[in-house]
Amino acid sequence: MNVSELYNYKKHFASRIVGEELILVPVKSNVADMDKIFTLNGVGNFIWEKIDGKNSEEDIIHEVANEFDVGTETATMDVKEFLNRLYDIVTKI
């Protein structure tokens, strides 16, 4: 799944920023899985905001590297790991 496809899933979540973390609650059509609430930390929160339908994965990697003052290799690993985790979350809702 690419970043553009993940963007389409964003509208199925309500969110709230708490300090440096982000809570995500999926919009649901039944009472099952009411305990499925997700929390993203600082980097995850930042990446979530950058998934806007315009940024590519490479754009996001570049932004993470700048924002958190890390090398491209580290930023790439963090972004890919986060996007994989996000993919698991959105496809199971």
Added chain:
Amino acid sequence: MERIFLSIAGFTICLIADEDSKIALDDGYFPFVIPGQSNDPDIIIRTKKGIPKELLNKKHLIFEAKNELRKYFSIYQHMESYKFIIYDQQVENKIQQIAILDREYTNWVIYTNPNEEDNNLYPLQYPLGPIVFYYFTVKLDAIMIHASGVFDGLKGRVFSGFSGTGKSTMAELWQKSGSLIINDDRLIIRKRNAGFEIHNTPMFYPDMPKMAPLHSINLIYHSKGNCIKKLSGTEAISRIMTCCIQHDYDKRIIEHQLSFISSITEQIPVYEVGFFPNEKIVDFITDYAG
């Protein structure tokens, strides 16, 4: 035109019946009836005799509450409003009532067949009654939570967790130590002035309306020994939210709940409490949390 006024968790509800009908309430509601009238009720419920066939269609389903054993209710988009189809809990797939709620969560129209024994209309019979209470909290600054609540004369404490975690047991232990049980199953927490309050709601048995100032929220689980840990931030918010009644088909509802729970955690301490079910847990909690 008959009108009955109720006060539940500080919200005023006006029940209105058609001219040729009489409203009846289950025993648990009588302590919440208030005399006189209110010119500005928070919620208005109009009760109509009979269920119109044109409302039986099941188009535009947005939410369902059911498990392997039974259906409780379904919610549909109904023009600019919400339509609730409520199922009889004794007879499978039998429609008990249909209710229409406006988008401001203020005005209900409840269609119900007369009771076979007394020919009266029971608009708030289970499960619609608790559904109506839940939508008070959607409209206003409040949440409804699966929890027990106790009051020691100064402080109200909430004990919450999934089914079987000991909410009723904990409430009984505090009662033995002299506290009042606000309720052992379901509470409304609402904002009032500078703080928060816990309230009981009508149950299937009669109980007086009770409330207490909220001092702490305790998320409990069974343990071989007593232990307590303070929670904060996203962990506190998400753990409380999983204990709340949620109709998460609308982002507005979820965001409202997140915002309110967030405001609670900014003022009220939240603890995770493992407990062994004897009276020692009462002193353990008060020693640690005050």
